[in-house]
Structures are given as C-alpha cells and as structure tokens.
Amino acid sequence: MGKLTNTYRNESVHDNCVFIQNRWFHIELCYSGCVDSVLFTTPLLLKLHTAHTIHVLSSTPALVSSTPFSAFLHKHCPVVSERFSPTPWCWGGRLQTLVCAVLKSRPPVTYRNELISTVDGGQISLDWMDNKDSATYPESSTRPTVLILPGLTGNSRQSYVLHALNQATRRGYRCVVFNNRGLGGEELLTPVTYCAANTSDLEHVVHHIKGLYPSAPVLGAGVSLGGMLLLNYLARKRTESGMVAGFTISVPWNALKSAATMEEPLNWLLFNRYLTAGLCNAVTRHRKVLEKVVDINFVLKAQTIREFDERFTSLMFGYKSCSDYYFDASPDNKLHNTAVPILCLNAADDPFSPQHAFPLTTIQSLPNVALLSTAHGGHIAFLQGLFPRGESYMECLFGQFVQAAFEHPQDIRKACGIKDEQRS
Template sequence: FFGNGLTTFLFDFNVNTFSVYFRVYLYSFSFQTPALICSEAFSVFLKKHCPVVAERFCPTPWCWGGRLQTLVCALLKSRPPVSYRNELIRTTDGGQISLDWVDNHTSETYPDSCARPTVLILPGLTGNSQQPYVLHAVSQATRRGYSMILLNYLARKRTESGIVAGITISVAWDALKSSDSMEEPLNWLLFNKHLTNGLCQKSCRHRKILEKVVDVDYVLKARTIREFDERFTSHVFGYKSCVDYYRDASPAKKLPHTAVPILCLNAADDPFSPQSISIVQTLPNVALLLTAHGGHIAFLQGLFPRGESYMERLFGQFVQAVFEHPKDIERACGIAKDEPSQQHSDGGGEKPSRDVSSQ
C-alpha cells in the first residue's frame, strides 16, 4: 500500500510540476507577438498578405534559449528531398561560380518557364544547398510554382539588379559586435570553434592556390573566425586590418543604399546577431520582424520541431506576396517603377524576369 501511495504521489507531483511549467511557458512565450518595425504602409501590406507576422510565436518549449534552438535546428531538422541541376560558371579571373537550380518544370501555376518567377537563395557562412533551412525554403517556393537558384548585390545595383524584393534571416548586422559575441566562452565552444575549423578545412583543401597570396600555415592556426578573417579574408580583399573589413562588410551600413522591399527576420536571443538594427525606422522599403526567441536560423515551433518552422512559413508567405501583389508592395514601400515598354505591356517580346533574393 505504501509503495502504491508513493507512486501515486510522485505521479501527481510530476503532473502538477509539468502543469506549472506549461502555464509558465504559455505566460512567458505564447502571448508574445514579434515586433514589426517598419513604415505604416509596409506594415499594412505585410499583415494583409503575410499573416504570420501578426501571429504569436511560441518556440519549442524544451528548446530554452537561442543557443539550444540553434543547435537543435542543426541536428534534428528534417531534410526535404530536392533535386538540383548544377551549373558552373567560369569567371575572368580563373575562378568559378557554382549554381544549383531547381527548374520546377512541373509547376502548374507557372507552366511557361519564361514567365516563372525565380527565388535566389544565398546561404550563410560555410552554408550550401544541402542545409536543412535551404531545403525547406526550396520546398516552400517550389510548392508555390517558382523556380529556385542558389548562389549580394542589392545595395550595389539597387533597382537595376533584377531583384524585385529580398528577405534576410538571422543576419549579423554589425560584424564587429557579432564577432565579440561569438568569442564569449560558451559561444566560442558551441559555434565559433566549429565554424573556424570548417573555414580552415576549406583553405587546406585549396592550399596550392591560396599559398600564392597568403601564408596558409599561419591561416590554419586560426582559432576564431576573427583570427581567420585577419589572416585570410581581409588580406585577400585588400583591407589593412580585420576591423576595416568588418566595418565595410557590416550589412547595416548597406541597408540605406537598397531600393527594393526587404523583410528582415531576427531573434533577440541570436548569439550570432546580438544587436538588432534601428535604422529601419527611417527606411520605407525595409521591415524588421524581431522575435524574443528563435536563435540563429532556427525559430523552431512545436514539441517535435523537425518540420516547417516559423521562418519557413514567413519565407513562403512573403515570397508569394511579392510575386502576386507586386504593385501593392511597390506602393507600400514608396518605390517608383518605370512603366514597362510597349512590347512587354501588349504581351509581345521577352517577358521581364522577376526574382526574389533570400539571405
């Protein structure tokens, strides 16, 4: 009898403990709607065509904190099957660019390949077309009928880039502050060390070419991303120091020079991006969606977060909104477009390309 009573007590205690934890979780997280920072007109457009921006974001309850979200996403995220067509382009300096295409010839929405919108994805540091977040983004786009290409020139070319809009996920807006955050002991152990090793491995793989311009042995001794950039990246691109390179490379400096609609998703607990951007309040074409939690390229939801995440739902809705309501988003962002030529407006001639860039 005592044993059964003790078992019942422990069971009731555990149930009550879980109930208390779940109520605390609901109070702490489920009533938090991400902060949408942008012009009123852009906000109206997003809330109308991307309803996920107004939803409450409830992160996976057992993924507590940005670091755990980031790690779990990298380890447990599912990988939807994607078939790529690879294209290699040789550059004038002897290098080559590798493009992975998803032509989506089975698209029922856009059966004509010349009229099919294209989504351009630029993976992050050491990323590639096989990353889970890339595969899920491809899945979101292809199910809506679009083509994909995985390969930044929004700021440099402005409206002449051929890009009609952009979406960024977990961008580190200030490279110097991001580097400081990544060198904190726990962040170095969990992330910085691994990424640095990956960069060194790539350098070692191309040693014969790189040793013509850098001391490869010195580069391979780097223990942080900052050390690698000091010894390799900044040197190769002609900067006097890593600090100069980081100042020039920080994306926050480039936002004022963009001229297409851009939606930026960041999490306040992202170890890679410790500080959000405030300049968006003065830019009519830029919107910042800031969640309290979500980590770096994670934003996991549900008890078993292997499938579609918050960021992937946002990606799919925004891309669809851009392609299906181009005039609305141009007006919302105050972007003036040249009138199409007669051959475009009357249905004749080559149709202009429509691309969305994702980083």
C-alpha cells in the same frame, strides 16, 4: 503545490515532501504519507507545466517598418501577426541554434547543377530546382525565381535551404542556390574565394539568371552571411539590382559587434571554434591554389573567425585591416541605399547577431525595409512544436513573403514608396 525552476533530474523524499527535479523543471510537492498520489498526478502536472511554459515564452514578434509596409505585411503575411511559440524545452538562443543543427530534417531534393565561368577565370556552382511541373507557372520563361544565398560555410545541402526550397516550389516558383566559390563541391580554379563585402560574384550570378529568364522576376533570400552579402549587393546596385525584393534570416548587422559576441567564452566554445574549423577545412581543401597568395600554415592556426579573417579574408580582398573589412561587410550602414522591398527576420537571443546591433532607428526611417524580431529563436533556428524537425517559423514567414512579393508586385512597391520607374 510549489515552485517551478530549471534544473536537472534528481528524485528524493524528505520528511513530508517529495522533490521531483527534471532537466526542464523542478516541482516540489507536499504530501501526507502517500508518494503514489504524487506520482499519479505528475503526468497532469507535466502537461500543465508545458502549457504554462508555452504561454509564457510565446509572444507576437516586434515589427519595425513604415506604416504602409507594415499594413502590407499584416495583410499578405499573416504569420507576422501571430504569436511565435518556441519549442518549450528548447527556447534559449544557444540551445535553439544547437538543437536545430542536430534535429532539423533534410527533405530530399534533386538539383540540376550548373557551373558558370567568371571574368577572372574562376567558376561558380549553381544548384537549380527548375520546378518544371509547376501548375501555377507552367511557362518557364515567366516563372518567378528565388535566388538563395546560404551562410558562412553553407551550401545547397543545408537544412534551411532545403526547407526554403519546399516552401517556394510548392507555390510554383523556381529556385537556384548560389554556392560561394569553393563550397559547392567544385574545384577552385583561381586563388579567390568569397566574403560578405565582395558582391561581384553575386552580380555575375544575377546577370546570368536574368540573361536566361529576362521576363521572370527574381527575389533574393540570404541567410546569415548570405544575408549580409545580399543586403550589401542591394545597397550597391540600388535600382539596378535585377531583383523585385529581398529577404534575410539571422543577418549579422554589424560584423565587429558580432565578432565580439561570438568571442564570449561560451559562444566561442559552442560555435566560434567550429565555424573557424569549417573555414580552415575549406582552405585545406583548396590548399594548392590558395597557397599562392596566403601563408596557409599561419591561416590554419586561427582559433576564431576574426583571426581567420585577419589572416585570410581581409588580405585576399585587399583590406588594410580586419576592422576595415568588417566595416565594409556590415549592412547596417548601407540600408539607406537600398531600393527594393526588404524583410529581415532576427531573434533577440541570437548568439551570432546581438540585439543591440539591430539598426532599428535606421529601419524606422526607411519606407522599404522591415525588421521582424522574435524574443526567442537563436541563429537560423526559430524552432516550434514539441518535436521540431520540420518547417519552422522562419520558413513559414519566408514562404508567405515570397508569395506576397511575387503575387502582389504593384501593392508591395506602393507600400514601400517605390515608383514604377525605380523598378529593378
């Protein structure tokens, strides 16, 4: 029995050897005149190889945090201490990201939509999952609320949002999804959209939620660009955020470094151009309103996210350059201003958020921020199991952290060095 490598399907027989090549493995076997015996043992070899692959790829995620916060997480979020085993046939960051987009299931959800007006005459679409049948929190006024912020062009229909909703609602909590302007199916009433650095709409939404349920704690959960927005908001509002904790998945820590990574040829081919097309489609959908402030035809010629941000986002929000916008949008330089417990999940092989941009030194010096990093997982994927259609590692971690923050508020504040008078 010989070597295992990563190639494609091709079977051939030469002399006294049979070569069986598969998309995920290559087995070279020697035999003595009987190919049938080799074929008979192949299923067993496949099982052994799969088990070997899972063992090799699985590892315990690295947790960077203060000692007290780490102890809290290990006690109340057991998945932190467990080995993460990515899907054995889908473990590379790019492949995890692509497969997740295609295979991940979308649980059925019935939302209650609410449109709220903004001070500039615009409107924001909120999708609520009220969870009125919650046995744990039957009283609506005190039912904990999870505020979910989707990614770059995402909304409440994304698979990761729907699975997160399931995790939260089955624990008895209420959920509300904050759709960025123009992405929730609503009309754009003013020539203003959204960006990772502008937190005014999020502040308005939090104020609205707290006005409806002043006695209900709120936890913010942001995904990708939604995570950037959440962290920037928590840094600017500090002790006045109105949130008890924050959770992020696959946040790009440094926008400039993420842009550079996304412009690498393969990443541009697989991801960047499609995301840019999605941004351009959103502009086209609201063309009549947006053409008052930008050159639409010039914007629609953008081939990368950076070009789009140069021609559209940075101009709309008053930045002198795209570099200025990216610096302002990057949460890595603001973490020290946050004042609530925050857990962040990233993968080292994320093609959107490069590992060298993780602010490890900063996080090590902060009592209230923790970064959990897996070796594999891609961008908003973290797939596991042979058929990764259901809940993944990121949703399991999300559910456990949300429950820990809501059910043990005093313990988590103490672990993060937050005094009661600092409470949001």
